[in-house]
Amino acid sequence: MAVKRIVMNIAATQVEAARAFYEGVFDLALVMDHGWILTFAAPGATAMPQLSVASEGGSGTPVPDLSIEVDNLEEVLQRVRAQGMPVEYGPADEPWGVRRFYVRDPFGRLLNVLTHRGA
Numbered sequence: 678m679a680v681k682r683i684v685m686n687i688a689a690t691q692v693e694a695a696r697a698f699y700e701g702v703f704d705l706a707l708v709m710d711h712g713w714i715l716t717f718a719a720p721g722a723t724a725m726p727q728l729s730v731a732s733e734g735g736s737g738t739p740v741p742d743l744s745i746e747v748d749n750l751e752e753v754l755q756r757v758r759a760q761g762m763p764v765e766y767g768p769a770d771e772p773w774g775v776r777r778f779y780v781r782d783p784f785g786r787l788l789n790v791l792t793h794r795g796a
């Protein structure tokens with residue numbers, strides 16, 4: 678048996694609110710739309726399924742609901758600010774080699790947006 682994919686499901690009453698955030702901020706593509714569920718994916722990306730279990734978010738922060746690794750953190754940060762969304766933590770250069778910030782999606786989920794420094 679092999680795990681092929683892990684998908685996070687976010688409960689929302691207005692699923693359309695996800696479009697501006699996940700498409701606009703992260704350039705994710707809408708890959709499935711049944712009206713009651715929208716699924717977004719990174720075009721062309723392949724990654725191993727991962728699941729993290731944590732007692733804290735590091736540097737004294739709360740555990741985020743979702744971590745999104747990006748190749749250009751500053752660009753994503755500009756998009757978040759352009760949408761008027763408050764940054765709850767950071768941007769910060771962490772001692773374990775990442776630069777990151779926290780923001781909430783339209784449904785209140787805490788996102789850890791990060792890039793590996795030197796990568």
